[in-house]
Amino acid sequence: MKFYFMHLMPYADLDLSYDEKHNSAWVTLPNTYFDPKKGHQLYNRYLDELEYADQLGFDGICVNEHHSNAYGLMPIPGVMAGALARRTKNVKIAVLGRALPLLNNPLTVAEEFAMIDNITGGRLIAGMVRGIGAEYHSWGVNPAFSHERFQEAHDLILQSWTQPGPSVFEGKHYNFDYVNVWPRVYQDNPHPPIWIPSQGSSETIEWAAHPDRKYTYLQTFASVSIVARYMKMYKDVAAGYGYEATEDQLGWSLPLYVAETDEIARREAKEHIEAFLQKFLRMPMEMLLPPGYTSVKSMVGALSAKAGHAMKQTIDSVIEEGKFICGSPATVREKLEEYQSQIGFGHLLTLLQFGTLPAELTRKNMEIYSKEVMPYLRNVTSKRAA
Template identity: 50%
Template sequence: MDFFSFHLMPWPYLPDDYTGSAWITVPNQLYDPGRGHELYNRYLDELEYADQVGFDGLVVNEHHQSAYGLMPSPNLFAAMLARRTTRAKIAAIGNALPLYNPPTRVAEEYAVLDVVTGGRLIAGMVVGGGPEYYSSGVNPAQARQRFAEALDLIVAAWTRPGPFEFDGEFYKIRYVNPWPRPLQQPHPPIWIPGLGSVETMELVARKGYSYVGLPFFHLSVFERNYALFRRTWLGAGREPAPQNLGVLLPIYVSDTDENARAEYEQHFWYFTRRLQKGIDIVPPGYNTVRSALRLLESMDTFSPSVRDWKQVEEGAYAIVGSPESVTEKLADIIGRLGVGYLIGLFQLGTLPHELTIRSLGLFADQVIPKLRAGFTTPPVWAEVAA
């Protein structure tokens, strides 16, 4: 098992009287650069602290025009962490490839990060969420085709001697010859996250990359998606290994179960009821019919629909409690899903710095060692009906 600390870098200062979306149209007058200065440095401190206390990796990501996440370029934040950390892998999950033209810019920047960190980069590639297509002007009906072609171009740029010509449907480059090249050979590990899209699973299985299940749905949705993932891999003639599958979950640890809930609950509701408002805006053409239908099957379990803490606990929307309780809950989830790495979202919504740091420390000191000891052999894949 490998353990990663993920950060969204959210905006925790939406006014009480603001009831609109946190995506696309949230007025940028609500952003205060002075507070932003404090937040960015605080959030980077939290990621650096995870490196110091022994996490295997740190995770940053990409969102645009949103109070939900303040990282329009994950590569910028990965670059800051590259020189301020010493041991943890740095996973940028990811670059939204259809938003980059040319995608060779991603190949170059990731290669720089890999070289500077001495081979600690994990290269995340994403299609990008539906709201990103409203804020970028990119045709959402071309999202998946652009993503697949850009991914092929990036991998070719890393592995094929240059210069060579790339003549795709969307990207036509006379000379592909990037300097630098990545340190990890043939290229850095590639992670592709997903919400259950069949097309994403098929691409990951075909290429042999790693799949990250995104959070905020009932645990049963994870079980159904991961069972489909395994069947997809087997159908592609591959047997998936634990390192091909990870799960992302909100996690909070305190000294007792009661204190953990009391300290965390209000911050969870700010996240689900305010920062996730508008996250499900999907432009026409973004999803294929079969993936749209599959997502619709799960939408009644999406975290903004959760009404009370009992549902949070039953659906594993957040893993909250004492070190003992969190260890027990996560051991059950890891065993049921068969994942090889766990990504924890340790800061959520308005959760303050001191509680975030304490939770990270308790998790590193009292949870990680027990989970490492409990999962020394590959997890068993559960057979769950699609």
């Protein structure tokens, strides 16, 4: 199993009483809530944390893409990946992003990824997503064509990486007479690894697991039962195509906090994970699920589950559901070992900073995790694989 340090780069200095006046930290939250002086401090702190993960022996670091919100300050994740490309030496750099349908020219992503791949000598992991629903409001892009544009943009980027240029691309949404991306990708056999982060979607799994692709499916923030269900679905789809999915094709991304004891961990994490859940993630359904973002069928399901969704998430509810792992090193090791052996994911992306979690607790979390959890799990999972 491989270990990644994932960052969202939240605007941790957000005035949390914003929700007395605004219904979301996304799309419509005035950017006057952002203080660039604090932003300067935060960006540099967060980049330091990502660089520190390289020194602590993580296999990879992950940056993220979201627009017009306080939840994550990386609208253009390539800027972060570019800064990290030179300052890190060993880690893979996963850009998770990029939200392809938002772009009128997806070749900008082909170029950006190829540049990072060249600078790092092949340490890039190329993420491809549709973005979350809120992004379609912020960018004005039509969600009804989100799936079509994603597929087409993906095909275009793959063509630019795998066919000698110049080539012609004839699509519905994208058309190019001269697809000829300079630089070529460094990992050209056949192309950089592609990861598909998803909130959970059978359509996405069917597509990612296809033998032509075999992309790594990355389940983002979800309860452990949902993670298990979707990863089983991936394996079943692969089996249906006549091959066995490997651990390398399955990843899970979740917040985690480890401290000296269960009690200390819970006490230190509580207000910060609850800020993440209740303040930074806050958005109405209309923002989260614009028309066409998911099928009508899954949207009816989501709206019927609205009562559950509206229930306030707390540290206890997310620990209970296995959405958040929190506790002593022994507790965290035990849970992860159990989940890994049951579910069989090969990539574990931990969000060791979340919500308002301050720098010193983030560092402590990273240190305990990398010293007391990672080596143990590396050991047991490699023994099991052998």
